[in-house]
Amino acid sequence: MFQEERLNAIVDYLNNNKRIDIKDICRLFEVSRDTARRDLIRMEELGLIIRTHGGGVLPKRAKEVHQYKDRLIRESDEKRDIGRHAASLVNGGDFIMMDTSTTVQFAAEDLTADPLVAVTNSIDIADVLSKKESIRTFLLGGELNPKHRFLFGQTTIDELANYTVDKLFLGACGMTEHGLSYPDVEDGVVKREMIKRAKQVIVLADHTKFGEQMFYKICGLESIDLLITDRMPERGLMEKLAEHQVELLVVTEEDNDD
Numbered sequence: 001m002f003q004e005e006r007l008n009a010i011v012d013y014l015n016n017n018k019r020i021d022i023k024d025i026c027r028l029f030e031v032s033r034d035t036a037r038r039d040l041i042r043m044e045e046l047g048l049i050i051r052t053h054g055g056g057v058l059p060k061r062a063k064e065v066h067q068y069k070d071r072l073i074r075e076s077d078e079k080r081d082i083g084r085h086a087a088s089l090v091n092g093g094d095f096i097m098m099d100t101s102t103t104v105q106f107a108a109e110d111l112t113a114d115p116l117v118a119v120t121n122s123i124d125i126a127d128v129l130s131k132k133e134s135i136r137t138f139l140l141g142g143e144l145n146p147k148h149r150f151l152f153g154q155t156t157i158d159e160l161a162n163y164t165v166d167k168l169f170l171g172a173c174g175m176t177e178h179g180l181s182y183p184d185v186e187d188g189v190v191k192r193e194m195i196k197r198a199k200q201v202i203v204l205a206d207h208t209k210f211g212e213q214m215f216y217k218i219c220g221l222e223s224i225d226l227l228i229t230d231r232m233p234e235r236g237l238m239e240k241l242a243e244h245q246v247e248l249l250v251v252t253e254e255d256n257d258d
Helices: 003-017 022-029 033-045 068-074 077-087 102-109 123-130 154-160 185-196 235-243 253-257
Strands: 019-021 050-052 055-057 095-098 116-120 135-139 143-145 150-152 165-171 174-176 179-182 198-204 216-219 226-229 247-250
Touching: 003 019, 003 022, 003 033, 019 022, 022 033, 033 050, 033 055, 077 102, 077 198, 077 226, 095 102, 102 123, 102 165, 102 198, 116 123, 123 135, 150 185, 154 185, 165 185, 179 185, 185 198, 185 216
Parallel strands: 095 116, 095 165, 116 135, 165 198, 198 226, 226 247
Antiparallel strands: 019 055, 050 055, 143 150, 174 179, 179 216
16 A cells, blocks of 8 residues: 555554544554554655654644534434433432533433433424423523524523522533533533532543533533443543542443343
8 A cells, every 4th residue: 555545544444433642553454563653754744744753633623512403413322322221210209410512312211211301402402302201301491592402591591590400411511631612602502501410420431522622611521420421532531530539430331232
Protein backbone atom coordinates (compact mmCIF):
# COMPACT_ATOMS: atom_id res chain seq x y z
CA MET A 1 0.00 0.00 0.00
CA PHE A 2 1.34 3.44 -0.97
CA GLN A 3 1.61 6.11 1.73
CA GLU A 4 -1.17 8.21 0.19
CA GLU A 5 -3.57 5.25 0.32
CA ARG A 6 -2.56 4.55 3.89
CA LEU A 7 -3.12 8.16 4.93
CA ASN A 8 -6.62 8.09 3.45
CA ALA A 9 -7.32 4.86 5.33
CA ILE A 10 -6.04 6.42 8.56
CA VAL A 11 -8.41 9.38 8.10
CA ASP A 12 -11.30 6.93 7.63
CA TYR A 13 -10.27 5.20 10.85
CA LEU A 14 -10.14 8.51 12.69
CA ASN A 15 -13.60 9.49 11.47
CA ASN A 16 -14.95 6.37 13.17
CA ASN A 17 -12.69 6.20 16.24
CA LYS A 18 -11.64 9.82 16.87
CA ARG A 19 -7.98 8.96 17.54
CA ILE A 20 -5.24 6.56 16.50
CA ASP A 21 -1.86 5.62 17.90
CA ILE A 22 1.30 4.19 16.40
CA LYS A 23 0.56 0.62 17.44
CA ASP A 24 -2.85 0.85 15.72
CA ILE A 25 -1.19 1.89 12.46
CA CYS A 26 1.36 -0.90 12.75
CA ARG A 27 -1.37 -3.47 13.37
CA LEU A 28 -3.84 -2.26 10.75
CA PHE A 29 -1.38 -1.73 7.91
CA GLU A 30 1.45 -4.12 8.85
CA VAL A 31 4.12 -1.43 8.84
CA SER A 32 7.01 -0.63 11.17
CA ARG A 33 6.83 1.93 13.98
CA ASP A 34 9.15 4.21 11.99
CA THR A 35 6.79 4.10 9.01
CA ALA A 36 3.80 4.76 11.26
CA ARG A 37 5.61 7.72 12.81
CA ARG A 38 6.43 9.15 9.36
CA ASP A 39 2.77 8.79 8.38
CA LEU A 40 1.70 10.81 11.40
CA ILE A 41 4.30 13.49 10.70
CA ARG A 42 3.14 13.75 7.09
CA MET A 43 -0.52 13.95 8.13
CA GLU A 44 0.30 16.74 10.57
CA GLU A 45 2.10 18.63 7.79
CA LEU A 46 -1.01 18.30 5.61
CA GLY A 47 -3.24 19.53 8.43
CA LEU A 48 -5.12 16.24 8.56
CA ILE A 49 -4.42 15.52 12.24
CA ILE A 50 -3.11 16.98 15.45
CA ARG A 51 -0.28 14.83 16.76
CA THR A 52 -0.49 13.58 20.31
CA HIS A 53 1.95 11.59 22.42
CA GLY A 54 2.25 8.35 20.47
CA GLY A 55 -0.54 9.05 18.00
CA GLY A 56 -2.93 11.59 16.55
CA VAL A 57 -6.47 12.97 16.65
CA LEU A 58 -8.64 14.81 14.16
CA PRO A 59 -8.48 18.61 14.33
CA LYS A 60 -11.37 20.22 16.17
CA ARG A 61 -14.07 21.38 13.82
CA ALA A 62 -17.16 23.42 14.46
CA LYS A 63 -19.65 21.14 16.14
CA GLU A 64 -22.71 20.53 14.01
CA VAL A 65 -25.72 19.27 15.90
CA HIS A 66 -28.43 18.10 13.53
CA GLN A 67 -32.11 18.63 14.16
CA TYR A 68 -33.56 16.19 16.68
CA LYS A 69 -35.67 14.21 14.18
CA ASP A 70 -32.72 13.94 11.78
CA ARG A 71 -30.52 12.67 14.63
CA LEU A 72 -33.12 10.09 15.55
CA ILE A 73 -32.95 8.62 12.04
CA ARG A 74 -29.14 8.67 12.00
CA GLU A 75 -28.63 7.02 15.39
CA SER A 76 -26.69 3.78 15.63
CA ASP A 77 -27.63 0.34 16.89
CA GLU A 78 -25.15 0.90 19.72
CA LYS A 79 -27.22 3.82 21.00
CA ARG A 80 -30.36 1.72 20.84
CA ASP A 81 -28.60 -0.99 22.86
CA ILE A 82 -27.49 1.60 25.43
CA GLY A 83 -31.09 2.80 25.72
CA ARG A 84 -32.37 -0.76 26.11
CA HIS A 85 -29.95 -1.45 28.96
CA ALA A 86 -30.87 1.82 30.64
CA ALA A 87 -34.57 0.91 30.52
CA SER A 88 -33.84 -2.43 32.20
CA LEU A 89 -32.57 -0.56 35.30
CA VAL A 90 -35.96 1.01 35.98
CA ASN A 91 -38.10 -0.74 38.58
CA GLY A 92 -41.81 -0.62 39.20
CA GLY A 93 -42.63 2.25 41.52
CA ASP A 94 -39.66 4.37 40.42
CA PHE A 95 -39.87 8.09 39.84
CA ILE A 96 -37.61 8.99 36.91
CA MET A 97 -36.57 12.03 34.89
CA MET A 98 -35.50 11.97 31.24
CA ASP A 99 -33.74 14.78 29.40
CA THR A 100 -34.00 15.52 25.69
CA SER A 101 -31.71 13.01 23.99
CA THR A 102 -32.18 10.50 21.20
CA THR A 103 -30.43 7.78 23.23
CA VAL A 104 -32.67 8.56 26.20
CA GLN A 105 -35.67 8.33 23.86
CA PHE A 106 -34.58 4.80 22.97
CA ALA A 107 -34.61 4.04 26.71
CA ALA A 108 -38.14 5.49 26.95
CA GLU A 109 -39.31 3.24 24.12
CA ASP A 110 -38.12 0.14 25.99
CA LEU A 111 -39.51 0.95 29.43
CA THR A 112 -41.64 -1.88 30.84
CA ALA A 113 -41.65 -1.05 34.58
CA ASP A 114 -45.14 -0.91 36.09
CA PRO A 115 -46.13 1.45 37.64
CA LEU A 116 -43.84 4.35 36.82
CA VAL A 117 -43.83 8.14 37.08
CA ALA A 118 -41.72 10.09 34.58
CA VAL A 119 -40.81 13.77 34.20
CA THR A 120 -39.31 15.17 30.99
CA ASN A 121 -38.78 18.38 29.03
CA SER A 122 -38.78 16.47 25.71
CA ILE A 123 -41.98 16.62 23.67
CA ASP A 124 -40.94 13.48 21.75
CA ILE A 125 -40.18 11.44 24.87
CA ALA A 126 -43.46 12.62 26.41
CA ASP A 127 -45.23 11.33 23.29
CA VAL A 128 -43.48 7.95 23.60
CA LEU A 129 -44.37 7.67 27.29
CA SER A 130 -47.99 8.70 26.68
CA LYS A 131 -48.54 5.44 24.78
CA LYS A 132 -47.61 3.34 27.84
CA GLU A 133 -50.58 2.87 30.16
CA SER A 134 -48.40 2.03 33.18
CA ILE A 135 -46.58 5.40 33.11
CA ARG A 136 -47.78 8.72 34.50
CA THR A 137 -46.00 11.44 32.53
CA PHE A 138 -45.28 15.00 33.60
CA LEU A 139 -44.19 17.30 30.76
CA LEU A 140 -42.35 20.38 32.00
CA GLY A 141 -43.55 23.74 30.77
CA GLY A 142 -41.49 26.47 29.17
CA GLU A 143 -40.47 27.82 25.80
CA LEU A 144 -40.13 25.31 22.97
CA ASN A 145 -36.91 24.95 21.00
CA PRO A 146 -38.41 23.78 17.67
CA LYS A 147 -35.15 22.48 16.21
CA HIS A 148 -34.12 20.27 19.12
CA ARG A 149 -37.64 19.83 20.53
CA PHE A 150 -36.99 20.58 24.19
CA LEU A 151 -38.68 22.98 26.62
CA PHE A 152 -36.48 25.49 28.40
CA GLY A 153 -36.42 28.78 30.27
CA GLN A 154 -37.27 30.07 33.71
CA THR A 155 -40.65 28.32 33.73
CA THR A 156 -38.91 24.98 33.15
CA ILE A 157 -36.38 25.67 35.93
CA ASP A 158 -39.12 26.75 38.34
CA GLU A 159 -41.17 23.62 37.68
CA LEU A 160 -38.14 21.37 38.19
CA ALA A 161 -37.85 22.71 41.75
CA ASN A 162 -41.06 20.80 42.57
CA TYR A 163 -39.65 17.36 41.78
CA THR A 164 -37.31 14.82 43.35
CA VAL A 165 -36.74 11.59 41.40
CA ASP A 166 -34.99 8.27 41.93
CA LYS A 167 -33.17 8.25 38.60
CA LEU A 168 -32.22 10.81 35.96
CA PHE A 169 -31.40 9.54 32.47
CA LEU A 170 -29.13 12.05 30.79
CA GLY A 171 -27.78 12.04 27.25
CA ALA A 172 -24.34 13.42 26.45
CA CYS A 173 -22.91 15.50 23.62
CA GLY A 174 -19.39 15.70 25.00
CA MET A 175 -17.57 13.91 27.82
CA THR A 176 -14.00 14.55 28.93
CA GLU A 177 -12.01 14.19 32.13
CA HIS A 178 -13.48 17.58 33.09
CA GLY A 179 -17.13 16.50 32.84
CA LEU A 180 -20.18 16.74 30.57
CA SER A 181 -20.72 19.51 28.05
CA TYR A 182 -23.37 20.55 25.53
CA PRO A 183 -23.53 22.97 22.58
CA ASP A 184 -26.72 24.72 23.72
CA VAL A 185 -26.65 26.85 26.88
CA GLU A 186 -30.46 26.85 27.22
CA ASP A 187 -30.54 23.04 27.18
CA GLY A 188 -27.51 22.82 29.44
CA VAL A 189 -29.03 25.01 32.15
CA VAL A 190 -32.08 22.70 32.33
CA LYS A 191 -29.88 19.59 32.50
CA ARG A 192 -27.84 21.14 35.30
CA GLU A 193 -31.03 21.72 37.29
CA MET A 194 -32.22 18.16 36.57
CA ILE A 195 -29.05 16.79 38.15
CA LYS A 196 -29.90 18.58 41.38
CA ARG A 197 -33.30 16.85 41.47
CA ALA A 198 -32.12 13.24 41.12
CA LYS A 199 -30.89 10.72 43.66
CA GLN A 200 -29.04 8.82 40.91
CA VAL A 201 -27.65 10.38 37.72
CA ILE A 202 -27.29 7.91 34.83
CA VAL A 203 -25.49 9.13 31.70
CA LEU A 204 -26.10 7.41 28.35
CA ALA A 205 -23.16 8.07 26.02
CA ASP A 206 -21.73 6.09 23.14
CA HIS A 207 -17.95 6.12 22.60
CA THR A 208 -18.05 8.95 20.02
CA LYS A 209 -18.80 11.39 22.85
CA PHE A 210 -15.55 10.64 24.68
CA GLY A 211 -12.93 13.36 24.30
CA GLU A 212 -15.45 15.84 22.88
CA GLN A 213 -15.61 19.25 24.55
CA MET A 214 -18.69 21.30 23.76
CA PHE A 215 -19.40 24.96 24.50
CA TYR A 216 -21.26 24.71 27.81
CA LYS A 217 -20.16 22.52 30.72
CA ILE A 218 -23.03 21.36 32.94
CA CYS A 219 -21.20 19.27 35.54
CA GLY A 220 -18.04 17.48 36.52
CA LEU A 221 -17.72 13.72 36.66
CA GLU A 222 -18.37 13.82 40.41
CA SER A 223 -22.05 14.52 39.63
CA ILE A 224 -22.46 11.23 37.73
CA ASP A 225 -23.34 7.92 39.40
CA LEU A 226 -23.46 5.57 36.41
CA LEU A 227 -22.21 5.73 32.81
CA ILE A 228 -23.73 3.36 30.23
CA THR A 229 -21.72 3.17 27.00
CA ASP A 230 -20.71 0.81 24.21
CA ARG A 231 -16.90 0.87 24.58
CA MET A 232 -14.39 1.27 27.37
CA PRO A 233 -13.12 4.87 27.56
CA GLU A 234 -9.42 5.59 27.19
CA ARG A 235 -7.15 5.38 30.21
CA GLY A 236 -7.25 9.06 31.21
CA LEU A 237 -11.03 9.20 31.31
CA MET A 238 -11.22 5.77 32.95
CA GLU A 239 -8.94 6.93 35.76
CA LYS A 240 -11.05 10.04 36.36
CA LEU A 241 -14.27 8.00 36.37
CA ALA A 242 -12.74 5.67 38.96
CA GLU A 243 -11.48 8.63 40.99
CA HIS A 244 -15.02 10.01 41.20
CA GLN A 245 -16.52 6.55 41.83
CA VAL A 246 -18.59 6.56 38.65
CA GLU A 247 -19.93 3.07 37.97
CA LEU A 248 -19.36 1.92 34.38
CA LEU A 249 -21.66 -0.36 32.38
CA VAL A 250 -20.36 -1.31 28.93
CA VAL A 251 -22.89 -2.78 26.54
CA THR A 252 -21.22 -5.62 24.67
CA GLU A 253 -22.12 -7.75 21.68
CA GLU A 254 -22.41 -10.70 24.06
CA ASP A 255 -25.07 -8.80 26.02
CA ASN A 256 -27.01 -8.20 22.82
CA ASP A 257 -27.02 -11.91 22.01
CA ASP A 258 -28.71 -12.79 25.31
